[in-house]
Amino acid sequence: MAELSKESGVPVATVKYYLREGLLPPGERTSRNQARYDDAHVRRLRLVRALLDVGGLSISEVKEVLAALDSRKAPVHAVLGLAHQGLPLAGAEIGAGDREWARGRVRTLLAERDWDCAEDAPAVEALVGVLGTLRSLGHEELAVVLDRYADAAERIAEADLDSVARLETAESIVESAVVGTVFGDALLVALRRLAQADASAKRFG
Amino acid sequence: MAELSKESGVPVATVKYYLREGLLPPGERTSRNQARYDDAHVRRLRLVRALLDVGGLSISEVKEVLAALDSRKAPVHAVLGLAHQGLPLAGAEIGAGDREWARGRVRTLLAERDWDCAEDAPAVEALVGVLGTLRSLGHEELAVVLDRYADAAERIAEADLDSVARLETAESIVESAVVGTVFGDALLVALRRLAQADASAKRFG
Numbered sequence: 129m130a131e132l133s134k135e136s137g138v139p140v141a142t143v144k145y146y147l148r149e150g151l152l153p154p155g156e157r158t159s160r161n162q163a164r165y166d167d168a169h170v171r172r173l174r175l176v177r178a179l180l181d182v183g184g185l186s187i188s189e190v191k192e193v194l195a196a197l198d199s200r201k202a203p204v205h206a207v208l209g210l211a212h213q214g215l216p217l218a219g220a221e222i223g224a225g226d227r228e229w230a231r232g233r234v235r236t237l238l239a240e241r242d243w244d245c246a247e248d249a250p251a252v253e254a255l256v257g258v259l260g261t262l263r264s265l266g267h268e269e270l271a272v273v274l275d276r277y278a279d280a281a282e283r284i285a286e287a288d289l290d291s292v293a294r295l296e297t298a299e300s301i302v303e304s305a306v307v308g309t310v311f312g313d314a315l316l317v318a319l320r321r322l323a324q325a326d327a328s329a330k331r332f333g
Numbered sequence: 334m335a336e337l338s339k340e341s342g343v344p345v346a347t348v349k350y351y352l353r354e355g356l357l358p359p360g361e362r363t364s365r366n367q368a369r370y371d372d373a374h375v376r377r378l379r380l381v382r383a384l385l386d387v388g389g390l391s392i393s394e395v396k397e398v399l400a401a402l403d404s405r406k407a408p409v410h411a412v413l414g415l416a417h418q419g420l421p422l423a424g425a426e427i428g429a430g431d432r433e434w435a436r437g438r439v440r441t442l443l444a445e446r447d448w449d450c451a452e453d454a455p456a457v458e459a460l461v462g463v464l465g466t467l468r469s470l471g472h473e474e475l476a477v478v479l480d481r482y483a484d485a486a487e488r489i490a491e492a493d494l495d496s497v498a499r500l501e502t503a504e505s506i507v508e509s510a511v512v513g514t515v516f517g518d519a520l521l522v523a524l525r526r527l528a529q530a531d532a533s534a535k536r537f538g
Contacts, residue, residue: 137428171471178466181426221342221386243531244538251526258519261383262512266376269496270513276492277517278524280485285528287481289536291474307467308475309529312482314463316525317518319483321456323490324514326448331494333449 129155132165136173143173149187151176151194179310197306222260230259233271237278288312334360337370341378348378354392356381356399384515402511427465435465438476442483493517 132155133140146152152172155163172194179185179193222230234255238245245252262270292304337360338345351357357377360368377399384395427435439460443450450457467475493513500506 137426174470178470181466223342238527241531243527244534245527245530249527249530251523251530255520255523255527258516258523261386262516265379265383265512267509267512267516269500270509270516273489273492273496273513273517274520277489277520278528280488280492281521281524281528282532283485283488284478284482284525285532287478287485288525288529289532291478293536295474304472304475307470307472308478309526311463311467311472311475312478313518313522313525315460315479315482316486316521318456318460318463319486320489320493320518320521321514322443322448322450322454322460323483323486324493325450325454325456326446327487327490327494329449331498 129163129165132169132173136170136177138173138177146173146176149191151187151190175307185310193306193310197303222257222264226260226264227256229263229268230256233259233274237274241278241282284312284316334368334370337374337378341375341382343378343382351378351381354396356392356395380512390515398511398515402508427462427469431465431469432461434468434473435461438464438479442479446483446487489517489521 129140129143132138133143136143138146143152147154152169155165155169157163176190176194179190180187185193234252235247237243238247238252259271259274262268288305288308291308292301295301295304334345334348338348341348343351348357352359357374360370360374362368381395381399384390384398385392390398439457440452442448443452443457464476464479467473493510496513497506497509500509
């Protein structure tokens with residue numbers, strides 16, 4: 129375990145905690161107080177650490193992502209859907225009026241774009257929650273960006289799919305899709321800040 | 334306080350907690366155990382609740398956003414920059430090799446796009462951290478999306494600026510920019526999931 133800690137850069141106490149929480153499979157026991165860990169353990173440790181630190185996921189959310197990653201029998205589209213289920217989306221408690229208004233906006237958007245997704249998908253609920261919250265805060269003017277955001281999201285999703293489609297095994301496609309979805313969010317957030325700073329400098333600077 | 338709780342939908346114990354944490358300014362004291370709260374308190378309470386629940390921010394991150402929101406004296410571009418400083422970005426601890434590689438990628442991106450931003454801006458550091466983490470996880474192939482993401486980010490930032498530029502006072506521009514930046518991230522994340530589901534269904538379904 130000392131070697132595993134050194135190789136991965138994760139402290140021994142943290143490795144033990146991940147083992148207890150089931151975020152890391154146990155090593156192969158070689159004696160009463162020794163176990164053998166392999167490269168898969170190092171990779172998994174780095175992934176867990178990164179999902180917690182960069183992805184900002186909670187321990188239980190990391191468990192869901194790993195479960196999606198480890199269930200590798202279904203066809204690619206189904207497993208990608210499962211991985212999505214495991215990825216966290218913010219929830220919101222909003223009033224019935226705001227929810228109805230938001231649901232109408234989302235329904236129109238999905239119909240106009242002919243997006244193929246279940247009406248009770250977690251991302252649909254998340255979208256309704258965010259739009260409804262904007263309205264409850266008196267900022268429904270921000271919903272005007274929705275269509276242009278959706279255009280951008282389509283381009284982003286095409287880039288995402290191109291990036292995973294060039295991989296060879298279903299296993300690597302799914303791992304890359306999960307990692308790419310979580311870290312892609314973080315990439316986009318950072319790029320959006322930089323592009324905003326540039327646009328603001330050019331317009332108001 | 335009972336009325337404030339009822340109006341905002343936030344439990345009294347939570348309102349007291351926000352007051353102690355300085356997330357909500359104190360009401361105007363009218364007697365030893367009564368205070369008057371106004372519409373600004375209701376709005377602020379809803380915003381705090383939404384930043385925590387939908388934005389997924391921590392208490393201390395909410396404090397930073399509110400501080401950015403309340404500092405309204407500088408010119409618009411400067412205040413937008415200040416607001417950005419207060420907005421949270423994920424951090425990452427990565428090795429020197431991965432950091433150097435990532436910094437090179439980011440420097441090239443900024444130069445090619447001629448984006449007007451400081452090389453030590455928090456979003457630049459965030460971008461370096463995410464890219465470096467992807468490489469440390471053995472997923473540097475995901476960096477191929479960077480240019481297409483940056484194209485999308487430019488379109489998104491233009492939509493963001495158009496949306497705030499139509500507002501009249503500097504005060505409302507800044508509030509809308511802060512709210513739009515935090516909730517815009519959540520909108521994008523949800524839309525990206527939906528667009529991915531659609532693209533995956535069409536390609537692999």
